[in-house]
Amino acid sequence: MTLENQPGSVGIVTTRHVELFSREAPLSLDCGATLGPVSVAYETYGTLNATASNAILVCHALSGNAHAAGLHHPEDKRYGWWDDYIGPGKPFDTRKFFVISTNNLGGCNGTTGPSSIDPVSGHPYGLRFPMITIGDMARLQRAVVTHLGIHKLLAVAGGSMGGMIALQWALDYPDQVASSIVIGSTPRLSAQNIAFNAVARQAIMSDPHFNNGDHYDGPRPEKGLALARMMAHITYLSEKGLHEKFGRRLQDRENLSYGFETDFAVESYLAYQGSSFVRRFDANTYLYITKAMDYFDPFPDPETTAKRLIPVTARFLVMCFDTDWRFDSSRSKELVKILNWNRKEVTFQELSSPHGHDAFLLDAPQYKESLAGFLNRILQETTDREAHVA
Amino acid sequence: MTLENQPGSVGIVTTRHVELFSREAPLSLDCGATLGPVSVAYETYGTLNATASNAILVCHALSGNAHAAGLHHPEDKRYGWWDDYIGPGKPFDTRKFFVISTNNLGGCNGTTGPSSIDPVSGHPYGLRFPMITIGDMARLQRAVVTHLGIHKLLAVAGGSMGGMIALQWALDYPDQVASSIVIGSTPRLSAQNIAFNAVARQAIMSDPHFNNGDHYDGPRPEKGLALARMMAHITYLSEKGLHEKFGRRLQDRENLSYGFETDFAVESYLAYQGSSFVRRFDANTYLYITKAMDYFDPFPDPETTAKRLIPVTARFLVMCFDTDWRFDSSRSKELVKILNWNRKEVTFQELSSPHGHDAFLLDAPQYKESLAGFLNRILQETTDREAHVA
The missing domain is CATH 3.40.50.1820 (Alpha/Beta hydrolase fold, catalytic domain)
Structure with missing residues (x-):
């Protein structure tokens, strides 16, 4: 070659x-x-x-x-x-x-x-x-x-x-x-696909910063959008793939936290996916695009x-x-x-x-x-x- | 008999x-x-x-x-x-x-x-x-x-x-x-199970009424708990079961809404599952119990x-x-x-x-x-x- x-x-x-x-x-x-x-x-x-x-x-x-x-x-x-x-x-x-x-x-x-x-x-x-x-x-x-x-x-x-x-x-x-x-x-889309999209939209629209879509001047519904993304992200990966990548491996710790901090590496990975997504994506676009998919x-x-x-x-x-x-x-x-x-x-x-x-x-x-x-x-x-x- | x-x-x-x-x-x-x-x-x-x-x-x-x-x-x-x-x-x-x-x-x-x-x-x-x-x-x-x-x-x-x-x-x-x-x-639990539980907890803890768990005297984190329940509920049903029960059937309408109201019956069903759950369940219990499962x-x-x-x-x-x-x-x-x-x-x-x-x-x-x-x-x-x- x-x-x-x-x-x-x-x-x-x-x-x-x-x-x-x-x-x-x-x-x-x-x-x-x-x-x-x-x-x-x-x-x-x-x-x-x-x-x-x-x-x-x-x-x-x-x-x-x-x-x-x-x-x-x-x-x-x-x-x-x-x-x-x-x-x-x-x-x-x-x-x-x-x-x-x-x-x-x-x-x-x-x-x-x-x-x-x-x-x-x-x-x-x-x-x-x-x-x-x-x-x-x-x-x-x-x-x-x-x-x-x-x-x-x-x-x-x-x-x-x-x-x-x-x-x-x-x-x-x-x-x-x-x-x-x-x-x-x-x-x-199947009923299950629509269901996941519906919950994602609910996560965005339930965010107190959603403000009926008018959030461009103020704080944005970042928590809602991050939730939507984290949930969707689980569905993008195979169960097997997630298992091979993370399994039950703990994140930055030797033992369980016995608290609500991040225990498992998969939790930390998902949180990162959510927080990096909100920096580059608009919550309203998420609503419109998922709806367009539902309708297809x-x-x-x-x-x-x-x-x-x-x-x-x-x-x-x-x-x-x-x-x-x-x-x-x-x-x-x-x-x-x-x-x-x-x-x-x-x-x-x-x-x-x-x-x-x-x-x-x-x-x-x-x-x-x-x-x-x-x-x-x-x-x-x-x-x-x-x-x-x- | x-x-x-x-x-x-x-x-x-x-x-x-x-x-x-x-x-x-x-x-x-x-x-x-x-x-x-x-x-x-x-x-x-x-x-x-x-x-x-x-x-x-x-x-x-x-x-x-x-x-x-x-x-x-x-x-x-x-x-x-x-x-x-x-x-x-x-x-x-x-x-x-x-x-x-x-x-x-x-x-x-x-x-x-x-x-x-x-x-x-x-x-x-x-x-x-x-x-x-x-x-x-x-x-x-x-x-x-x-x-x-x-x-x-x-x-x-x-x-x-x-x-x-x-x-x-x-x-x-x-x-x-x-x-x-x-x-x-x-x-x-698999990595995928833990991931779903982690997003459910995030939904609860992101609710503005969560108040670090002290919400018994005031408004409760109902939206967050409803989101957690809706997401989990999708995982309780089979794709096939959801399809047979709802498919792409529209809810109380002849045509698509072209809006963010409920279009499909499965959306309405999930919303009902969420809202009825919050009336009978405590958001903090949801956090503790999912964590107990993660740890098992x-x-x-x-x-x-x-x-x-x-x-x-x-x-x-x-x-x-x-x-x-x-x-x-x-x-x-x-x-x-x-x-x-x-x-x-x-x-x-x-x-x-x-x-x-x-x-x-x-x-x-x-x-x-x-x-x-x-x-x-x-x-x-x-x-x-x-x-x-x-």
């Missing part, structure tokens, strides 16, 4: 911002409300080819942002959230593909969301922000893609909620998506499903991880069944991992091979078709 | 109270502290025989109390928590057995706990209550059993935390327990295990339910392995149920048969031995 073939980094990247829509020509939302103007934070990696036919959109999950790969400055220690998968020689190979990543609608990292200033009032939206859906997120992304001069994407890919967005794209913009990659995701249900009954899938031309790659219990393998299999029964091309892989739901974010050779193989096939098919047309 | 053989109710029962120990001769706790006097709420069902050899102790779980069977008055609609299993013709057959049920140490239903008045200060203990363990709970129960004139129990039985107490009895009082029945339980670990390593099990003579019945994911079947199997490897007699049954962890509380014919068969064998063996001695 030559140095050139070694998987590398996209290097130093910059988050860009674009303002789309306007008060006069706003973004229409599924709830009936409109938004305009809408700012979007995005990053791109690689180079768009002359025919604008090598673009891939990657979609982040609940707490992600536009920074999917590379570093923001030379001293930056924190790579983008999918850096293991995006870069020269990696599955989303930036020597071949032009990769786009946007912060989702409703987010808190540069894209318009509840913490943004409402141009009408001059104050943050708070809970006056309209309810958004996965469909709205895809709709805004489509405007970004159009803004970048791209008509059709080679792939839309994402894990967890990002997988829902990737699925939504294939349904809503069938002529603009060659493939949809849905990883560790589900065609709908593109295939509520066989008739609707059939109707929605008729125009769909995307080839699908569905992947899941055996220890994921937030969205377990049966959810991915359900999606595969729906797609196959409706005569769509779908490749399915269940991968082995000790990391539970978080596995979709982590480095794993087989996962990489699967992604790369699928993407290269789609690229080949598209290139062949272009050559044929030419 | 004659009417006499129909399983019946124990009828109207009364919770009794006894004061044990004293300031001069207190209850010694594992943490090194002492408590005295200690009040205990208890109920009994059936009649103690002349040799006091037909007594069974049933142990409740986290949120249970002494009221295990029957009704408290003729208009009472709420049967005791294990009424399906205790009564004439039921597995804990009150025509044969004398069944004892106590509210656990640290509880909030008549037994001394953090909400009780500290005789020294004249105020509720609050967080000045000493940390308690599963061993301390068994120690207090033993004092009650002795008070009732019983030397040896035919069985100690319990589900979930009650199963931990039943196991503890067999280890700590080997001459006083003929059998130990451990249902839907575990020899130790009688078999930390093979050497300690072997040493602890040498004097143990109890016969064990271990049961679990296939959809229980709070304490899944592998935990019961681990306990069976430990007991068998240390040459203890152990009967193991994994039962099928859609009800997850809650299954140990619910009516199920096979579960009843298993309990009844085991108990009758133990009774027979004990009777034979008595006859032989006589």
Whole structure:
């Protein structure tokens, strides 16, 4: 293997911002409300080819942002959230593909969301922000893609909620998506998923600093948001993974405290997850995004499903991880069944991992091979078709 | 089947109270502290025989109390928590057995706990209550059993935390327990279990009304306690059970609210579970009891295990339910392995149920048969031995 073939980094990247829509020509939302103007934070990696036919959109999950790969400055220690998968020689190979990543609608990292200033009032939206859906997120992304001069994407890919967005794209913009990659995701939340989201929202809304969502000038509902995150974090890890990482190991002590301090290492780890999350995330965004996930249900009954899938031309790659219990393998299999029964091309892989739901974010050779193989096939098919047309 | 053989109710029962120990001769706790006097709420069902050899102790779980069977008055609609299993013709057959049920140490239903008045200060203990363990709970129960004139129990039985107490009895009082029945339980909490307990405690202690445990005169940390209960409740039910009961059914509405009100029936159900729990349970008891569970670990390593099990003579019945994911079947199997490897007699049954962890509380014919068969064998063996001695 030559140095050139070694998987590398996209290097130093910059988050860009674009303002789309306007008060006069706003973004229409599924709830009936409109938004305009809408700012979007995005990053791109690689180079768009002359025919604008090598673009891939990657979609982040609940707490992600536009920074999917590379570093923001030379001293930056924190790579983008999918850096293991995006870069020269990696599955989303930036020597071949032009990769786009946007912060989702409703987010808190540069894209318009509840913490943004409402141009009408001059104050943050708070809970006056309209309810958004996965469909709205895809709709805004489509405007970004159009803004970048791209008509059709080679792939839309994402894990967890990002997988829902990737699925939504294939349904809503069938002529603009060659493939949809849905990883560790589900065609709908289960009652248990909704229950966990509901308790998380209750934790935030019960915080005395919540103030009905208007907490941007004062103390923020940090305890509530930390609780929500800690609880969710338990569901991101497998029981086995947590056991192997922490077991019943005590934290910084020889013996039990016989008090309410932290006894076990797992308690200390969770507290850290909670407190670091509140420094970078908005409590209102948490409310809106979990609600958008609760609402996602593109295939509520066989008739609707059939109707929605008729125009769909995307080839699908569905992947899941055996220890994921937030969205377990049966959810991915359900999606595969729906797609196959409706005569769509779908490749399915269940991968082995000790990391539970978080596995979709982590480095794993087989996962990489699967992604790369699928993407290269789609690229080949598209290139062949272009050559044929030419 | 004659009417006499129909399983019946124990009828109207009364919770009794006894004061044990004293300031001069207190209850010694594992943490090194002492408590005295200690009040205990208890109920009994059936009649103690002349040799006091037909007594069974049933142990409740986290949120249970002494009221295990029957009704408290003729208009009472709420049967005791294990009424399906205790009564004439039921597995804990009150025509044969004398069944004892106590509210656990640290509880909030008549037994001394953090909400009780500290005789020294004249105020509720609050967080000045000493940390308690599963061993301390068994120690207090033993004092009650002795008070009732019983030397040896035919069985100690319990589900979930009650199963931990039943196991503890067999280890700590080997001459006083003929059998130990451990249902839907575990020899130790996993990292995931501890994590859920830690988040539940954080929810309570983050409530602005928590006031470091001194909330008996003012508003109580109801929101925090409700959050803790809602989260825990999710873990008591199976994913499948929740799905079958609620799925994605909307609550009292035709369409999505596009707001933060309750959309789904499962949200409404959980909110009800939270709000009804806070009316009957003390937040500080929740803290102490979850911590006692976190600490429970009688078999930390093979050497300690072997040493602890040498004097143990109890016969064990271990049961679990296939959809229980709070304490899944592998935990019961681990306990069976430990007991068998240390040459203890152990009967193991994994039962099928859609009800997850809650299954140990619910009516199920096979579960009843298993309990009844085991108990009758133990009774027979004990009777034979008595006859032989006589």
